[in-house]
Amino acid sequence: MVDLTFFLRRLRDRNRVGGTLQAYGFAGVLACGACALALAGLLPIAMRALPDRLPAGLSSALAMQFQVSATCLIVASLILTGPLQLHLVRFAADRLAEGRGELVLPGLRATGLAVTVLAGLFGVACLLWAFPQQSAPYRALMLAGFVLMCHVWIAVAFLAGMKQYGTIACAFLAGVAGASVAALALRGFGVEGLLGSFAIGALVLLAGTTMQIHRHHRSRRLLSFTVFARRHRYPSLIAIGLLYPLGLWVDKLQFWYHAGTGQAVIGPLHASAIYxxxxxxxxxxxxxxxxxxxxxxxxxxxxxxxxxxxxxxxxxxxxxxxxxxxxxxxxxxxxxxxxxxxxxxxxxxxxxxxxxxxxxxxxxxxxxxxxxxxxxxxxxxxxxxxxxxxxxxxxxxxxxxxxxxxxxxxxxxxxxxxxxxxxxxxxxxxxxxxxxxxxxxxxxxxxxxxxxxxxxxxxx
Structure with missing residues (x-):
């Protein structure tokens, strides 16, 4: 993290007070992590469903349905792509160290293709099995949001590995802003409108991160599946990417679906207000x-x-x-x-x-x-x-x-x-x-x- 070290030191050295506050503020944004930033971004979007009420109205059915649906998308996409995130970053770092940077972007695209297939199949199966009573627009937007968030985590992990922290922060701000503006225009369409604004925000976020990746990495090859070759596999990193997110979320899942603490919100999705x-x-x-x-x-x-x-x-x-x-x-x-x-x-x-x-x-x-x-x-x-x-x-x-x-x-x-x-x-x-x-x-x-x-x- 040498690049981040110099960046934080430059902020801290601008002046004694302002630079230190900026450095701590930027470090706080990074320390929150992408998942925390995404979850925090749900609040202003949900508030658009409550134009006449402030936080006391956050318990309304519409806001609750949207927040639970979007949180489910974030958590599920994070867990699904977890095994690939650290693996991709290590692959890119090794290729750059070898002087074979032309394989980085094709490897990222190959990973994106695999994520699209896996997320699409998993998402379609879940929506057909678990959400038969929800409307077709709701299911379509859930699928779109899930696939987009899977790609967002891959792009964010790659940029973090390449030390592009400023890009991540700016992309999330742009995504939340875009989703909030879209929520104002689509709030009349109920939970589907809010999910549509969430998908728009994810699309803005993905576009911002992807453009920055293609700006710094170029290659004549379109795809390279060497990222999945046996000699480039890191089983420990793949396992860590799966176990650690599950370890952090397993207690929340149990509280959501326990009879005494959870409540059904929409379809099979539950929440636990007391937890x-x-x-x-x-x-x-x-x-x-x-x-x-x-x-x-x-x-x-x-x-x-x-x-x-x-x-x-x-x-x-x-x-x-x-x-x-x-x-x-x-x-x-x-x-x-x-x-x-x-x-x-x-x-x-x-x-x-x-x-x-x-x-x-x-x-x-x-x-x-x-x-x-x-x-x-x-x-x-x-x-x-x-x-x-x-x-x-x-x-x-x-x-x-x-x-x-x-x-x-x-x-x-x-x-x-x-x-x-x-x-x-x-x-x-x-x-x-x-x-x-x-x-x-x-x-x-x-x-x-x-x-x-x-x-x-x-x-x-």
Whole structure:
């Protein structure tokens, strides 16, 4: 992430206050992730269905049907394309490192063709089987939105791997703006009109990302299926791309379809108001902590990591290598310390503002304990995301794979247990699952950093 490092440093160095705020703001947008940005973009679109009412009206049937439908499209497309995202980025990075950049764009197109076929077949099968009572326009727009979002995730993952972060942020802003304007014109057509505006926003987003990709990468070949060749496969990355999103969403799925917590909204799609809103507020509260750690990684850890790699490749002395490794460890510890401070501040603010925030969404104070638990779980998730990013820097894919599998198994099992125990335990399943995985991840990371010199030289 060298390009991002320089970009954040330029923002921070413009002036003492404004540049720092811009750097943290940009880091916060990136730290949210594409999925969080897409989910947040649903709110202004849904509001177009409620011209005369503000947040208190978000529980209306029309807005709820649209939000649940669009969230389903986002989550399903993210999980379906997850196995291909990391694989494609690694393929592109390897080809560029080999000086064979002409294979990158054809490989991306081949991946897009595969995604179109898979998403189209899966989407048609689901719509025919699961939505027989919905209108034909609704089903057609759901299929179009699903295919478009699958392509969006592939394009966004590719741009993120190529360090085109500014393009991603601008494309999402353009997509949300386009969808919001379209929602004003189409709100008279009910949920179909809102889904149409969502599809238009996805199309704008896809167009923006695709044009930027073709601007920076050119090739005379149209398609190249070498991206799927055996020698270019990365089974661990494919598995990580599937397990990790499932691990993060499996508790939400259980709450959606549990008899005591979920409710049918449209067709087979369910929602859980008692769980979804506290989770959303908790994740919104930890965005500053995400920005703090992302900025700390890009400013300190990457510099020390590059120094360590340069010392190893350049034949540096053992003392120089150890100093670089010790600096990396200090950067990790300082980053974790700062993220804990940011999370503590966010938790205090959320605890203080919990009642009015819940009231804004029409929820009683009985949900305050769940909001507090979700805040702790979201904070632990930030620590987990930060730790996994360090593992990827160190190219420890096996550990990331094991942690992703553990998160999925623990989250599914503990959430099921808490649903059985009753409302007093809601939220604890995800919180304890993330806590256990974070503890394992930190212990393994400490051991890896301690043995870094040995593994660098002896296990190559």
């Amino acid at each position: 979804d809103i506290p989770v959303f507020l908790a994740h919104l509260a930890v965005v500053p902590a995400l920005a703090v750690f992302l900025l700390r990684i890009e400013r300190d850890f990457v510099a020390h990591y590059d120094a360590f790699v340069d010392a190893v490749r350049g034949g540096g002395s053992l003392q120089r290598i150890e100093e670089a490794r010790n600096a990396m460890v200090r950067a990790v510890r300082l980053g974790l310390y700062e993220i804990v401070k940011a999370l503590a501040i966010a938790a205090l603010l959320l605890f203080a503002l919990g009642r009015p925030l819940l009231a804004l969404f029409g929820m009683t104070q009985l949900y305050l304990p769940l909001l507090h638990v979700d805040m702790v779980a979201a904070g632990l998730q930030v620590v987990l995301l930060a730790t996994l990013s360090l593992y990827f820097y160190l190219d420890r894919r096996r550990e990331v794979l094991l942690l992703g599998a553990a998160l999925l198994a623990l989250n599914a099992g503990l959430t099921h247990l808490t649903l059985t125990l009753g409302p007093a335990w809601y939220g604890y399943g995800f919180a304890f699952a993330v806590l256990i995985v974070v503890a394992i991840a930190l212990v393994l990371l400490d051991r890896r950093l301690e043995r870094l010199e040995y593994e660098t030289y002896m296990l190559q």
